[in-house]
Amino acid sequence: MSNVIKASFIVFISIIFSCNSRNYSERKIVDNTYDVLSKVIDEYAKPSLIIPPPVREGIPDTLKTIRDSTLNLPNVNEWINQEHIIAIRPKLFELKEKHYYIFPIKEKEYQEEVENLFLENETSKSRSLIEILNLKSTRGNVFIEAPEEDDLRANNNLWDTFDLLFNASEIKFNSTYDKALLVVGISKAPLDGFSKFILLEKRNDKWEIIYTRTLTIS
Numbered sequence: 001m002s003n004v005i006k007a008s009f010i011v012f013i014s015i016i017f018s019c020n021s022r023n024y025s026e027r028k029i030v031d032n033t034y035d036v037l038s039k040v041i042d043e044y045a046k047p048s049l050i051i052p053p054p055v056r057e058g059i060p061d062t063l064k065t066i067r068d069s070t071l072n073l074p075n076v077n078e079w080i081n082q083e084h085i086i087a088i089r090p091k092l093f094e095l096k097e098k099h100y101y102i103f104p105i106k107e108k109e110y111q112e113e114v115e116n117l118f119l120e121n122e123t124s125k126s127r128s129l130i131e132i133l134n135l136k137s138t139r140g141n142v143f144i145e146a147p148e149e150d151d152l153r154a155n156n157n158l159w160d161t162f163d164l165l166f167n168a169s170e171i172k173f174n175s176t177y178d179k180a181l182l183v184v185g186i187s188k189a190p191l192d193g194f195s196k197f198i199l200l201e202k203r204n205d206k207w208e209i210i211y212t213r214t215l216t217i218s
Contacts, residue, residue: 028177032207033126036171036180036200038136039207044186045086045141045164081139087146087162088135092128095169095183110199110211117172117181117199126171156190164188178202183215193218 051070052063095118132143146165147158159165167185174180180200187193199211 029126029173032173032177032180032202033130033171034134034136036126036182036207037130037168038138039200039209040168040182040184040198041086041088041135041141041166042138043209044184045084045166046139047082047084047163048188083140083142084164085142085144085162087144087165088132089146089165089167090130090132092126092130092168092170093183094128095125095172095181107211113179114181114197114199117174117179125173128170152190159189165193180207187218191218 052067054067055061055063132145135143137143144162146162146167152158152165165185165187167187169183171180171182178201180202182198183195184198185193185195194217195215197211197213197215198209200207201210202208
């Protein structure tokens, strides 16, 4: 009887340990998913600057004052913190091998890292659905849920309700959660956008973008 009790106790402890380990791993994925997405949004969701082009030598530069003040805007708090509405798709699309093989990484120093992340176990992949409220807003960014794709096609006026549309893939992490790979699509208008591969690395407990590769431009 004592052996049965002992065996049952061992099984019980094993189950508890397994559950705790799984919960810890899940927590790591969730936390890092929001940290990575918040970092990428912060990097690309910035107000646009339209800088007058320089004039040719010998021609009076009547726009010099405007150009100089425009170039200084990123140092002005009021400009940095202005409200910027970011429409975010809460469903992350699947990161597929075709994203890599159609546009292979040419830089050898990142090639192996990207390939390894594509081959990582599915347990190291982010969830496919996020809660927008869990994203960390910076500057004057305001996050809203993006309209459906069909609605945007049917009604171009919906583009006037936000400044930027952000769409991201699921995120592939390595086993130690200090490397991450995803694809993002960012648009300001129906024919004003791009998509990119983004490779990040966690340094001093903060995610940093270490490599990007443009996939498409519209």
